[in-house]
Amino acid sequence: MSKKNSPKASHDPWRGLTHFTNARIGLGRAGMSQTTQAHLDFQLAHAMARDAVHHPLDFKLLQENLKMMGHQSLILNSQAENQSMYLQRPDLGRLLSTSSKDELKRNIQTAIDATVVVADGLSSKAIEQHAENFLKLLLPELKFKNYQVSPISLVKHGRVAVGDGIAENYKARLCILLIGERPGLSSPDSMGIYFTFQAKLGQTTDADRNCISNIHKNGLSYQQALKKLLYLIGESEKLQLSGVQLKDETTENELIKK
Amino acid sequence: MYKTKIKDISYDFENLKNLMAKASPVRSGDYLAGVAASTNMERVAAQWALADVPLKQFLNEALVPYESDEVTRLIMDEHDKMAFAPISHLTVGDFRNWLLSENTTSETLRSVSAGLTPEMVAAVSKIMRIQDLILVAKKCRVVTRFRNTIGSEGCLSTRLQPNHPTDNPAGVAASLLDGLMYGCGDAVIGINPASDNLEATTRLLHMLNDVIQRYDIPTQSCVLSHVTTTLKAIELGAPVDLVFQSIAGTQKANSSFGINIKLLNEAHVAALELKRGTLGNNCMYFETGQGSALSANANEGMDQQTCEARAYAVARKFNPLLVNTVVGFIGPEYLYDGKQIIRAGLEDHFCGKLLGLPMGCDVCYTNHAEADQDDMDILMTSLAVAGGTFIMGVPGADDIMLNYQSTSFHDALYVRQVLGLRPAPEFDNWLQKNQIFNSKNQLLQQSEVPALFKASLQELTGGRS
Numbered sequence: 001m002s003k004k005n006s007p008k009a010s011h012d013p014w015r016g017l018t019h020f021t022n023a024r025i026g027l028g029r030a031g032m033s034q035t036t037q038a039h040l041d042f043q044l045a046h047a048m049a050r051d052a053v054h055h056p057l058d059f060k061l062l063q064e065n066l067k068m069m070g071h072q073s074l075i076l077n078s079q080a081e082n083q084s085m086y087l088q089r090p091d092l093g094r095l096l097s098t099s100s101k102d103e104l105k106r107n108i109q110t111a112i113d114a115t116v117v118v119a120d121g122l123s124s125k126a127i128e129q130h131a132e133n134f135l136k137l138l139l140p141e142l143k144f145k146n147y148q149v150s151p152i153s154l155v156k157h158g159r160v161a162v163g164d165g166i167a168e169n170y171k172a173r174l175c176i177l178l179i180g181e182r183p184g185l186s187s188p189d190s191m192g193i194y195f196t197f198q199a200k201l202g203q204t205t206d207a208d209r210n211c212i213s214n215i216h217k218n219g220l221s222y223q224q225a226l227k228k229l230l231y232l233i234g235e236s237e238k239l240q241l242s243g244v245q246l247k248d249e250t251t252e253n254e255l256i257k258k
Numbered sequence: 259m260y261k262t263k264i265k266d267i268s269y270d271f272e273n274l275k276n277l278m279a280k281a282s283p284v285r286s287g288d289y290l291a292g293v294a295a296s297t298n299m300e301r302v303a304a305q306w307a308l309a310d311v312p313l314k315q316f317l318n319e320a321l322v323p324y325e326s327d328e329v330t331r332l333i334m335d336e337h338d339k340m341a342f343a344p345i346s347h348l349t350v351g352d353f354r355n356w357l358l359s360e361n362t363t364s365e366t367l368r369s370v371s372a373g374l375t376p377e378m379v380a381a382v383s384k385i386m387r388i389q390d391l392i393l394v395a396k397k398c399r400v401v402t403r404f405r406n407t408i409g410s411e412g413c414l415s416t417r418l419q420p421n422h423p424t425d426n427p428a429g430v431a432a433s434l435l436d437g438l439m440y441g442c443g444d445a446v447i448g449i450n451p452a453s454d455n456l457e458a459t460t461r462l463l464h465m466l467n468d469v470i471q472r473y474d475i476p477t478q479s480c481v482l483s484h485v486t487t488t489l490k491a492i493e494l495g496a497p498v499d500l501v502f503q504s505i506a507g508t509q510k511a512n513s514s515f516g517i518n519i520k521l522l523n524e525a526h527v528a529a530l531e532l533k534r535g536t537l538g539n540n541c542m543y544f545e546t547g548q549g550s551a552l553s554a555n556a557n558e559g560m561d562q563q564t565c566e567a568r569a570y571a572v573a574r575k576f577n578p579l580l581v582n583t584v585v586g587f588i589g590p591e592y593l594y595d596g597k598q599i600i601r602a603g604l605e606d607h608f609c610g611k612l613l614g615l616p617m618g619c620d621v622c623y624t625n626h627a628e629a630d631q632d633d634m635d636i637l638m639t640s641l642a643v644a645g646g647t648f649i650m651g652v653p654g655a656d657d658i659m660l661n662y663q664s665t666s667f668h669d670a671l672y673v674r675q676v677l678g679l680r681p682a683p684e685f686d687n688w689l690q691k692n693q694i695f696n697s698k699n700q701l702l703q704q705s706e707v708p709a710l711f712k713a714s715l716q717e718l719t720g721g722r723s
Contacts, residue, residue, distance in 0.1 A: 032672065032700065033671070
């Protein structure tokens with residue numbers, strides 16, 4: 001398919017406007033419909049976003065890679081047994097399966113300060129691409145703070161609140177949860193971080209969490225996200241809380257310039 | 259207690275709320291809420307039992323208590339007994355037959371509209387197929403006016419939605435101009451601001467007002483901020499055409515949105531006083547969507563479609579210019595796939611129209627729903643056949659701020675082309691006068707930017723094309 005000057009498609013004489021936005025403008029047309037190129041561009045973006053949701057995360061590989069970095073981890077499951085159930089029953093994705101709960105209990109340790117949870121969420125691609133890279137930066141910082149950190153929990157079919165039960169199990173003061181965010185056409189691999197102080201299963205609400213969103217190639221960098229997270233950790237230790245009463249005062253960067 | 263017996267099996271339903279929920283066609287949100295039928299047989303049994311319920315019963319048995327829910331009070335207190343009289347002897351099943359009858363015309367439907375409650379309309383929709391929902395909705399005619407005429411026979415309008423992730427003025431302007439040059443924006447030019455604050459809202463309001471005045475466009479603008487933000491903007495003298503608000507079908511859900519009927523009334527009065535409409539004074543724009551009450555834990559044990567229809571009682575109190583069901587935005591835990599989204603969109607349109615609302619639909623989906631562009635084409639086409647008032651126009655169907663897929667400028671042109679539909683007449687004239695459309699309802703072939711926009715494009719791009 002020729003990209004330019006194809007006989008059946010007409011171009012918009014205002015294509016210069018594309019400079020100002022990432023929106024799909026100045027697409028041209030075939031008749032009054034979308035050109036083949038615009039149509040297939042869209043299909044491609046949608047396919048990437050769909051694959052990001054449905055592609056199963058290789059938890060074993062993630063576990064091995066973390067082990068090579070010197071970190072122990074446990075692979076756990078939520079109560080959502082499969083992807084279809086996970087998508088339709090957010091309530092089940094917030095709870096650990098019975099066998100996972102038992103496994104956690106066998107791993108109880110004393111004097112844990114922080115627990116780190118990694119959940120596939122709605123984009124396994126996000127976790128595949130960003131979780132390990134981010135943990136490489138985060139875990140040394142936690143060690144530097146002299147925090148006792150529990151084994152990392154890797155949760156299949158997990159939602160944000162699944163971290164609450166894990167933090168409670170370890171009696172961890174701080175819960176740091178990495179999760180794949182709902183993918184957009186332009187950002188299929190966006191990771192989010194949720195931070196909760198003294199998370200408690202069934203008691204913690206979304207208002208008690210702080211979220212650092214949009215971590216991906218064209219969004220927030222690992223360093224920016226880390227800076228925000230360390231700031232939140234510091235402030236929450238001072239104020240003994242997290243959530244809406246804990247504001248992120250780090251300067252907003254020019255995230256999405258375009 | 260409602261009962262029915264099928265093949266020697268008795269089915270009991272505790273109350274009308276329960277019966278309605280069990281009779282609802284399958285959707286994930288009702289399972290999530292724990293109110294759905296547990297088997298296909300139970301669902302059909304509930305539909306049989308529901309068909310036998312007299313319409314009058316809906317006036318005697320409130321689904322949410324009158325004492326504790328202001329939406330119920332609104333429905334009951336404003337029910338028009340005179341309008342209801344001609345159909346007051348019917349059951350839900352009879353009502354379906356009556357609606358489908360060729361003797362029931364647009365005029366008949368308009369005359370009974372104020373006598374219908376959302377629950378009656380939701381109930382009958384549960385025993386209707388998609389073709390029934392289309393046929394009856396097509397008979398309904400709801401016309402509203404602000405600076406143009408929305409909802410005339412043979413018209414399909416579009417909301418131009420030039421969103422930008424940071425509300426960047428040049429970014430918004432680029433999508434806005436693109437949309438106008440594709441003939442989009444007669445329902446409203448409506449921006450979802452990235453941040454709901456007064457400063458961003460007033461800045462965008464002034465910008466849209468400038469665009470509409472500069473090009474003399476017979477349309478209206480809206481910045482979709484919270485109603486309290488818009489009220490403050492009005493106090494500051496910002497040019498507010500339409501007041502926007504998301505609404506739901508229970509007091510509890512509305513309160514989770516930070517609104518109540520009194521507040522909406524205050525905003526409505528404030529907008530009316532501005533007298534900015536030239537052809538009419540319909541100055542409210544509401545958005546709804548199945549699942550919103552449940553997502554706020556405020557469905558009060560009702561199924562999501564019944565909750566949705568109850569939101570229309572709130573809407574119709576304020577004579578809105580536009581009501582938009584944002585059907586697939588909420589995600590697969592409420593509407594799982596294309597099939598569920600398609601039916602929900604057509605149910606909402608049917609219920610809204612029957613209750614007298616200028617109903618449009620944001621034909622849309624998210625990437626974690628089992629849906630794609632083909633599903634949207636089917637819903638958009640069916641909606642337009644049903645006489646849907648308006649759809650969205652988003653560049654390339656991809657909203658880069660809200661991260662979901664809606665309908666594109668091209669989509670609207672397609673559906674107008676195949677069904678012979680036109681934009682609002684005043685906007686249609688403007689398109690032709692400015693050499694954007696020809697007289698045959700087609701986009702003109704452009705080798706250059708339409709003369710009207712040449713200067714502003716020069717300003718924006720510095721001559722780059």
